[in-house]
Amino acid sequence: MKKWLLCLALAPAMLPALAHHSAAAFDRTKPFTLKGTMVTWDWANPHIWAKVMVPDGKGGSILFKLEGPSATGMARNGASAHSFKAGDPVKFLVAPYRDGSNGGEFLAVWDGTGKQLKF
Amino acid sequence: MMLRHKCCWTVALLASCVLAGPALAQIEKPTESELEAAPSQFQNLLHGRSKLITQTGPLAPKPGAGGGPPGMVQAVPINNPSRDPHDLTGYWASGGGPGGPIPGGPGGPGGRAGPRPPGVVGHTVIDANRLCTVSLGVQMSGARIYQDRYKLTMVFGNELRARRIYFTSAHTPNAPLTYNGDSIARWDGNTLVVDTIAIKGMITAVDFDLENGAHTLLLTTPSLHVIERITKSADGSKLTDQATWIDPSVTSKPYQTTSTLTYSADPLGYDSECEDVGDMFGPNYGSAK
Numbered sequence: 237m238k239k240w241l242l243c244l245a246l247a248p249a250m251l252p253a254l255a256h257h258s259a260a261a262f263d264r265t266k267p268f269t270l271k272g273t274m275v276t277w278d279w280a281n282p283h284i285w286a287k288v289m290v291p292d293g294k295g296g297s298i299l300f301k302l303e304g305p306s307a308t309g310m311a312r313n314g315a316s317a318h319s320f321k322a323g324d325p326v327k328f329l330v331a332p333y334r335d336g337s338n339g340g341e342f343l344a345v346w347d348g349t350g351k352q353l354k355f
Numbered sequence: 356m357m358l359r360h361k362c363c364w365t366v367a368l369l370a371s372c373v374l375a376g377p378a379l380a381q382i383e384k385p386t387e388s389e390l391e392a393a394p395s396q397f398q399n400l401l402h403g404r405s406k407l408i409t410q411t412g413p414l415a416p417k418p419g420a421g422g423g424p425p426g427m428v429q430a431v432p433i434n435n436p437s438r439d440p441h442d443l444t445g446y447w448a449s450g451g452g453p454g455g456p457i458p459g460g461p462g463g464p465g466g467r468a469g470p471r472p473p474g475v476v477g478h479t480v481i482d483a484n485r486l487c488t489v490s491l492g493v494q495m496s497g498a499r500i501y502q503d504r505y506k507l508t509m510v511f512g513n514e515l516r517a518r519r520i521y522f523t524s525a526h527t528p529n530a531p532l533t534y535n536g537d538s539i540a541r542w543d544g545n546t547l548v549v550d551t552i553a554i555k556g557m558i559t560a561v562d563f564d565l566e567n568g569a570h571t572l573l574l575t576t577p578s579l580h581v582i583e584r585i586t587k588s589a590d591g592s593k594l595t596d597q598a599t600w601i602d603p604s605v606t607s608k609p610y611q612t613t614s615t616l617t618y619s620a621d622p623l624g625y626d627s628e629c630e631d632v633g634d635m636f637g638p639n640y641g642s643a644k
Contacts, residue, residue: 264397269389271381281534290381329389331397343393352392 262331262341270300274324279307279317286342288326301339302328305355313354324348436591436618440545443587444502447594447616498616507540507547520549527553532577549583578602592618 272290284304289297304310307317320326325348332340346352436445498509498518509518520538530537532555540549554577580601587594594616601609 267385267390267393269383269385271383293381329385329393343397344389346392355394 261333261335263334264331264341264343267329267331267343269327270302270330271325271327272297272300274320274326275299275322277317277320281307283307284310286320286326286328286345288328298338300330302330302342303340304342304345310353310355315353315355319353320347438589438591440587441542442502443500443507443547443585443594446499446619448619526550531555536579536581543584545586547583547585549581549585551581551583552579553577554579554581594618 270288270290272288275287275289276285278285278287284307286302286304288300288302290300291297310316310319327346327350328342329344330340330342344352501508501510505522507520507522509520510516518535518538520540522541523539524541526537526539530553532553534555536551536554538549538551540547542548581598582601583596583598585594585596595613596616597613599609
């Protein structure tokens, strides 16, 4: 409850969600690739979410939360809820959150063999 | 152009250092081929060939029927829709009257925001995924409604999704959680009162602060209870859906949204393909290269 209200209170200029929500939160002008290990591949509505553990280069790791396209769109191109499982090596092309938090929108995804899941 | 892209990347890298510490070993500048792997609608932005335009002012009406979602075919109300207030059959496109296409949002011209949850400042949007799977209410994307003496069926997403509302007095005992929930209805005069419980899945609450980033919450709320009052206008051309959202796990008191649909003679005008017209992934999204 507190978390909810805090989150709402932090947003003085909210915009409505058209087709779920806009992409204004993501900075598509500053893409990066991210390699890590899949933690969860949430086949969720309205958008897929992936949590990826990324080595920090110092022996530790950092969790990234990535929002993807709709499950409908990915399913249309052959992906499924079982495309990934925890522990799978993955690579994402990511448009980061503008606020600098560890996450963003994924624009492309590859499995451990380098095969891309199209959408 | 390349220089500009490199500059962008440098700025991003510096920013990430400031915000998240040293750059991670597994985060790299994408190669050209990796950038090309993204859907085509992103290419200009990813390659620095165009500038992302964000809107910071009041919400402007989107193209479409009565300010409906972008890409929606303009609805053309017919001259003589049924005036029977108990007959909701027909194609209904979003927008076109008080309430606007964005339940609970600031709305465009003619729109009206629903009361905000307590303690919230600015515009508030509670997006319960009504455009897609959780199609509570005849809201946002419009619907085609079929009606018989036992039930009312709303179909969405180019007939891909259906919500059924049964004319009965009691919910299904131990109703399993489903994306559309368990909906029952009764007539209160000329108003259809729809009561929905047992809603499965994630209810997405999204709030955006364009200046400072975004905060997104994903909540699973099986305790959500929605009461809708759906009323047809006297001339038969409008449906107004006033929804009351009750979820003690989310807000301390119920909040209300209002949306209006306009009768459409165009069988393709009432609906929009979920996500394919979305502004998140662009108009060509869904067609792999």
